[in-house]
Amino acid sequence: MSTERPEPALTPPADPPASSxxxxxxxxxxxxxxxxxxxxxxxxxxxxxxxxxxxxxxxxAAPGSRVSLTVNGVRHTVTIDNRTSLLDLLRERLGLTGAKKGCNAGACGACTVLVDGRRVNSCLTLAVRLEGAEVTTVEGLEKGDRLHPLQQAFIDQDAFQCGFCTPGQIVSGVACIQEGHTGSPEEIREWMSGNLCRCGCYVKIERAIEQAAGRK
Known part of the structure; x- marks a missing residue:
């Protein structure tokens, strides 16, 4: 007869009650x-x-420079961020808001001004590069109370509607006349093609330039 005691059956412990x-x-x-x-x-x-x-x-951290230039006959010396465009200098620092910021990419011509007698898109021109330059904006075309002949021609020919592009059109037209590109309507249209008019006044703009150039 065996003297070994049977092992008691182990009962698994019950899961503890869920605690809140x-x-x-x-x-x-x-x-x-x-x-x-x-x-x-x-x-x-x-x-x-x-x-x-x-x-x-x-x-x-932006680098700045000092630049001196003449705008509409007045000498200005300013310290500017090297990235400042001529358009922003004119509008934001000198208070000359005639040149308009349209596309800001050189495609519409609304910002056209004259630099040393040549038309440029001021939105693409770095002001810091214009040391000693002569700049003319639409505000500088009239003499006293007398409008420039092309300004008067735009009125006579009703060559604008909303007027947003008009300053650039007039400045570019002045350069077009000075450059001698007014021999025919086709030549005027070609040399004014960099200035866009969303109102579609191209025929009247052409007539205004012809009038100012003495062809009408």
């Missing part, structure tokens, strides 16, 4: 997400700086 303090799966995921967000916000993962701060830093 134990987190559920959903609560665990939500908590993990919140902690992750806190870590990111705490700076372990660097985010982009605010746009305003970035612009301020860039402005402080």
């Amino acid at each position: 303090s134990a987190p559920s799966r959903r609560a665990f995921i939500a908590t993990s997400t919140a902690i992750g967000g806190t870590v990111v916000a705490g700076g372990l993962v660097a985010g982009p700086p605010p746009l305003g701060a970035e612009a301020a830093v860039a402005a402080e």
